[in-house]
Structures are given as C-alpha cells and as structure tokens.
Amino acid sequence: MSTFDAYLATFDAEPGYLNWAAFGPLSPSVREEVFADADLLGSGRPSSLALVGERVGQARDLAAELLGADSADVTVQPSSTHGLSQALYGLTGAVIAGTGEFPSVSLTLERAAQASHGELVPRWITPDDGRVTPDAVAEALDDDVTAVAVSHVDFRTGFRIDLAALREAIGPDRLLVLDAVQSFGVIDVDYAAADVVAGHGYKWLRAGRGSGFAWFSPRARERIRPVLSGITGTTASGLFVDELPAPAPSAQAFTVSGPDTLAAGRLAIGLRDVRDAGVAAIEERLATRVDAVIEIADRHGIAVSSPRDRAQRAGIVALAPEEPARLAAALANAGVVVTARGSSVRVAPHAGTDDATLQLLDDALAAFGNETFISA
Numbered sequence: 001m002s003t004f005d006a007y008l009a010t011f012d013a014e015p016g017y018l019n020w021a022a023f024g025p026l027s028p029s030v031r032e033e034v035f036a037d038a039d040l041l042g043s044g045r046p047s048s049l050a051l052v053g054e055r056v057g058q059a060r061d062l063a064a065e066l067l068g069a070d071s072a073d074v075t076v077q078p079s080s081t082h083g084l085s086q087a088l089y090g091l092t093g094a095v096i097a098g099t100g101e102f103p104s105v106s107l108t109l110e111r112a113a114q115a116s117h118g119e120l121v122p123r124w125i126t127p128d129d130g131r132v133t134p135d136a137v138a139e140a141l142d143d144d145v146t147a148v149a150v151s152h153v154d155f156r157t158g159f160r161i162d163l164a165a166l167r168e169a170i171g172p173d174r175l176l177v178l179d180a181v182q183s184f185g186v187i188d189v190d191y192a193a194a195d196v197v198a199g200h201g202y203k204w205l206r207a208g209r210g211s212g213f214a215w216f217s218p219r220a221r222e223r224i225r226p227v228l229s230g231i232t233g234t235t236a237s238g239l240f241v242d243e244l245p246a247p248a249p250s251a252q253a254f255t256v257s258g259p260d261t262l263a264a265g266r267l268a269i270g271l272r273d274v275r276d277a278g279v280a281a282i283e284e285r286l287a288t289r290v291d292a293v294i295e296i297a298d299r300h301g302i303a304v305s306s307p308r309d310r311a312q313r314a315g316i317v318a319l320a321p322e323e324p325a326r327l328a329a330a331l332a333n334a335g336v337v338v339t340a341r342g343s344s345v346r347v348a349p350h351a352g353t354d355d356a357t358l359q360l361l362d363d364a365l366a367a368f369g370n371e372t373f374i375s376a
C-alpha cells in the first residue's frame with residue numbers, strides 16, 4: 001500500500017460525514033498518540049513531561065515545513081483566532097477586509113480598531129457575490145491601506161482567492177494577513193505571498209481543538225507590534241520577577257502563555273500525517289471528491305453557488321436549494337452530516353471521503369426530489 005493509500009485508509013468516521021469544513025473527526029494516529037501523551041503526563045516523571053513538551057517544537061517544525069518557512073517564525077496558538085488577533089491588534093493604518101468573512105477576521109479587526117484609538121481603521125468591502133477577489137481588493141486600495149486580511153478559502157462561498165494575484169494587486173509593501181483555516185493541509189500553495197498565515201488543526205488536519213498556529217514572516221515581525229505579547233514572548237529566557245522584559249525579537253513575541261502540550265502533540269501528528277501523504281496528492285484527491293459532490297447536486301437539479309473551477313475552490317461545495325430547511329432536514333434524516341445555514345447547505349468532503357458516503361448523499365437527494373414530486 002502506498003503512503004497515500006495508507007493515509008486514505010485512516011479515514012474511519014461513520015459513512016455520511018460531509019462536514020469537514022466545520023470539524024474533522026480525529027484521525028486514528030491523533031487519537032492513539034494523545035492517549036500515549038496523556039499517560040506520560042500522568043506519570044509525573046520529569047523525563048516524561050519533557051518528552052511531551054517536545055511536541056511544541058515538533059508542531060512548529062512541521063508547520064514550518066508545510067509553510068515553506070523557518071520554524072523560528074511559527075507559533076502555536078490556542079486557536080486560529082488567537083493567531084489572527086496577534087496580527088490584527090498590532091497593525092496601524094487602513095486594513096481591508098470583507099464584511100462577509102468568518103468573524104475571526106471581521107470581528108477581530110473591528111475589536112482591534114476599537115482598541116487602537118483611531119490608529120487602525122477597517123476598510124470594509126462587501127462584494128456582491130461575497131467573493132473577496134484580488135480585483136475587489138484592488139478597488140478598495142489607496143495610500144492609507146497598510147494591510148489586507150482575508151480567508152484563503154471563504155467558509156461560506158467556498159471561493160479560494162489566488163494568493164499570487166492578490167499579492168500582485170496589493171503590491172510588495174502592504175501586509176497580507178491570511179486565514180488559512182479552510183485550506184491548510186489540503187491545498188498546495190506558495191504561502192510566501194502572505195506575511196501572516198493563521199490556521200488550526202481541528203478541521204482538515206483531523207487533530208482536534210486547541211491546535212492553532214500562526215506564522216509571522218520576518219517582514220510581518222518588523223511591521224506588526226506585538227501588543228498582545230505575554231509571558232512566553234519576552235527577551236527573558238526563564239521566569240522573571242522584579243523586571244518587565246521587552247517583547248522577544250522573534251515570532252514568539254506573538255504568544256501569550258505556555259502552550260497546551262497535548263494540543264501541540266495532536267497538531268504535530270495531524271501535520272505529520274499530511275506531510276507524509278503529500279499535500280499535492282491530498283489536493284488532487286479532494287478535487288475529485290468535490291467534483292463528485294457537484295455532479296450529484298447537478299444530477300438532482302440542486303443549484304451549486306460555490307466555484308466549479310478547481311483553481312477557485314478547495315473542499316467546500318455550497319448548495320443553494322429552493323427549500324434549504326427541508327433539504328437540511330432530509331439530509332439529517334438520511335445520516336448525511338453537513339452545515340445548513342440560512343439559504344445555503346454546505347457540503348464538505350475530505351480526500352478520504354468514501355464512495356459509500358457519496359452514495360448516501362446521492363440517495364438522500366434522490367429521495368428528496370421524489371418527495372417533492374409526490375407532494376406536488
């Protein structure tokens with residue numbers, strides 16, 4: 001069995017799970033290793049505690065490898081929102097963001113602006129179709145704009161922004177703060193176009209909550225003030241008392257306190273599994289699963305509002321059915337797990353989504369269509 005096939009074989013959630021954009025059921029390796037790490041922490045032996053402590057460095061090294069970055073510039077965070085907060089609270093000037101972003105971007109930017117006494121001003125954009133494209137960003141640019149905060153893949157529309165085109169649009173001097181929650185580990189891209197990349201392990205990496213991380217490029221570190229810097233991000237190497245050291249001249253300045261080593265372990269294992277399987281292979285396989293979901297929706301006459309072009313999507317298919325609540329209920333009754341919100345039903349397969357799961361979706365949509373026929 002190839003490494004990639006072995007990776008696919010680890011997807012052991014119950015058939016019908018199509019909600020990876022909300023939560024990724026934990027992989028077998030993450031489950032096993034977290035039990036082992038917990039046992040080590042239960043022993044009280046200093047060497048065992050130190051061993052689990054090494055998980056933090058492993059997570060940073062592996063995230064750096066996948067980002068094509070230096071591990072010294074990677075921080076582990078309680079969540080991606082914590083990572084985004086570290087970046088956004090330290091900015092000044094006008095910062096472009098979409099009003100339709102996940103609130104980890106929009107609300108955090110607003111709160112950071114409120115705390116900045118006028119030094120940071122959000123420049124909100126609301127594109128008609130909800131897609132924050134490089135053109136939509138370019139239209140909002142002027143000399144006051146210092147940065148752009150955007151999701152690589154939008155959680156609602158499923159739209160994936162072209163990072164190289166976005167960098168081209170904003171020029172070399174403005175900062176690009178990227179929420180990579182819906183792409184990291186499943187989309188093979190050059191993150192060097194961004195200055196800050198925040199993500200987490202609890203969806204596509206199958207590593208559970210508490211497993212956030214954020215990368216701060218050297219340029220970002222020069223330009224973003226570490227205003228939320230805490231006791232782990234100082235120039236002091238150990239515990240300090242009777243002194244108040246300055247923020248560290250490294251990405252660790254963007255951390256607050258000691259990380260959860262169990263969470264770091266889960267993140268490290270999730271990252272390792274993705275690294276070993278290969279992000280490009282995962283992306284390719286996921287694309288075929290997304291194609292299959294779109295084909296099923298098309299065949300049953302359900303409108304798809306997310307992008308069809310592979311280059312503009314990742315793992316999210318947004319359905320726009322005529323009766324969203326009724327479709328959501330039908331899918332839930334059939335054991336198909338998705339996210340239904342307002343007029344949209346979000347279907348999110350992963351690379352390891354099996355044919356049985358797609359068949360369940362197909363059957364549920366077929367039954368849904370027939371129901372409409374009978375009751376009409």
Ligand SMILES: Cc1ncc(COP(=O)(O)O)c(C=O)c1O
Nearest residue numbers: 079080081102104151155181200
């Ligand atoms: C695009 C996006 N950003 C951020 C988050 C929240 O991440 P966290 O819980 O790590 O703060 C989500 C969660 O669904 C998301 O979809």
